[in-house]
Amino acid sequence: MIHNRPGAIAEGWRKASYSGGEGRACVEVGEVGADRAIRDTQHRELGALAFGRSEWAALLVAAKQD
Template identity: 60%
Template sequence: MEWIKSSYSNSQAGSCVEVAEAAATVYVRDTQHRELGHLAFSATEWTALLSQVKDGRL
């Protein structure tokens, strides 16, 4: 699985997340605490989450 660091992350060890995509799942993890695992979202859940963030509801 290829993890991609968020474009909003900075290089000064701030709050960073990484995202990986599989066939029907999107995985998200904290860059600083990779050993703690990741969250998994279906494509529908991920799209809904992003919509809410973009609309300022989260």
């Protein structure tokens, strides 16, 4: 299940490798417990979307097919 976590405190936020190089279309990836989360670099105050393991794996498969 995907959750919007406005107050999500993730560890080890890092810029996603598929983010644009100009800094305008960046997302960050972090860990929230056993979940993975993504957030908009320019709007961190809006929180993050957290994905369970199976959802995260499906997202990565879909992203690599694009």
